[in-house]
Amino acid sequence: MMDGARNGTRSYHHGDLPAALLDAVAALIREGGLETVTLRAAARRAGVSHAAPAHHFGDKAGLLAAFAAQGFAAFTATLEAARDAAPGTPVERLRAMGRAYIAFATEHRPWFEVMFRPELVGSHQEVVTATGGDAFGVLVEQVAACLGAHATEREVLRVALATWSGVHGLATLLVDGPLEELGFADPEEATEAVLGMVLAGLRAQPSWQEHPIA
Amino acid sequence: MMDGARNGTRSYHHGDLPAALLDAVAALIREGGLETVTLRAAARRAGVSHAAPAHHFGDKAGLLAAFAAQGFAAFTATLEAARDAAPGTPVERLRAMGRAYIAFATEHRPWFEVMFRPELVGSHQEVVTATGGDAFGVLVEQVAACLGAHATEREVLRVALATWSGVHGLATLLVDGPLEELGFADPEEATEAVLGMVLAGLRAQPSWQEHPIA
C-alpha cells in the first residue's frame, strides 16, 4: 500500500517505514496469525533489512505497542463517527456505537487481536492504555447521555461496563471463532440480539425508570 | 501437586506424567504468561527430559489441546454445579451460572486463556470444540428453561448468545486486565451489573412477556 520512496523510485531511504511496518504487522496477522509476527518478518514485508525496524520502534514490543495504539485511535474515531452519524435519540446513538464496536472487531481483526493483549507490549503499556481509555471514555459519555442528569456517576460506570461487556464479548467470540462451529452463522443477528439485551439493561436502570429519555 | 512415582520414591517411570505436564502448563501460564509455555519448560517443571512429552501428547499443539479440553471439562462441571446448587427459579439458576462463568475465568486464568484460542491447538481442534460445545449446551438449556416452552429454538439461541456475550465479555476484560487501569476495581460489582443486564434482556423477550416464569 505504502510504496515508500517519492515518485515511485527506490531510494536508500524508505519514505515512511514506520507506516509500512505497521501495515506489515496487520498483513502478517491477517494471513498467518499473531504468532507469525516477528520483527524480521515485518521488515521483510516492508522490503528493508531486518535491523531497520529498531531505528523506529526500538524493539518488538515497541512495534506492537505502536500497532495497538494505532488500532485504538482508529477504534475511537470509528465509535465517534458512528455516534455522530446516527440520528435521533441518545439511545439510538448508543446502539449505533455498539454496532460499530462489533463491526470494528470483525473488519479490523488484526488491530482488535492486539489491542486487548497487554502482555504483548511489555514496557510500552502506558501508550496503549492511554489511547484505550479514550475509547472507553466515549462509551461512558454516551451512556451518561442516555441515563440523563439524574444518574449517579457510579450508576453510569456500572451500566457502561455492562454495555462494554456485552459488545466486547460478542466481538471476542466472533473473532475467536467458536460461533460458527456452534451454529451461529449470522453475525448481524447476533449483534442485534446483544444490543437488544444491552438496551433492555439500560431501560431497567432506576434513573431511566424515573426519567426515560427516549 | 502430582508427585509421580508411587509411595514417593523416584522411579524410572513418572507415574502420571500427562497430569503433571498439564499442571506444569497451568503453572507456567500463571507465572510467566502463555508465551512462556514450551514443551521443554513443561518437561523441566515436571522433572522429566524434554523429549518425554512427545510420548503422551505428540507435539506442542497436542499438549495445549489437551490442556484446553481439560479446562472445558472443568468449566462445564463448574457451570452444572452452580446451576444445581442454586435454589429456586430457572432465572436464579441462570444467574448463578453467570456468576460461576465469570468466577471461573478469574480463578482459573490459565485454562481460560487457552480455551478460547483455537489457533494454539492447530490440528487438534475437534477435541476442544467438542468439549466447548458441551459448556455452551448447558447454558442454552438453562436459557430454554427460563423462556419456557413457548419460546422458539431460534429465540432461545439468540438469548443464549446474548447472555454468553455478556458474561464472556466481562470475563475477558477481567482477565486481560484493562479494567483496573480504568477505575473498575470491583469485579463483584461488575459481575452483578452484567447479570442485571442479562436478566433484563431475558425479561424483555416476547416469550417471557407472554409467559413469565419467575
Place this chain on the structure above:
DNA sequence: TGTACATCAGTGAACGCGCGTTCACTGATGTAC
C-alpha cells in the same frame, strides 16, 4: 548557489539462544504360558 558537516535511516554480518522434533537407546512394566 556552494560547501562543510551533523544527523538521520538503512545495511549486512554476526552473536548467542531456546525452541520443536527426531532418534537410537534403555530401564520398567505387564502379560502369556
Place this chain on the structure above:
DNA sequence: TGTACATCAGTGAACGCGCGTTCACTGATGTAC
C-alpha cells in the same frame, strides 16, 4: 511361582531453524553559513 518377551515410558544427544539484538558501517538528507 518362574520365565520369556512384548510393550511402554523416559533418556540424552543431536539437528537445523528463526529469532531478537547488537554493531560498525555507509548512503541520504537537511541545515548553517
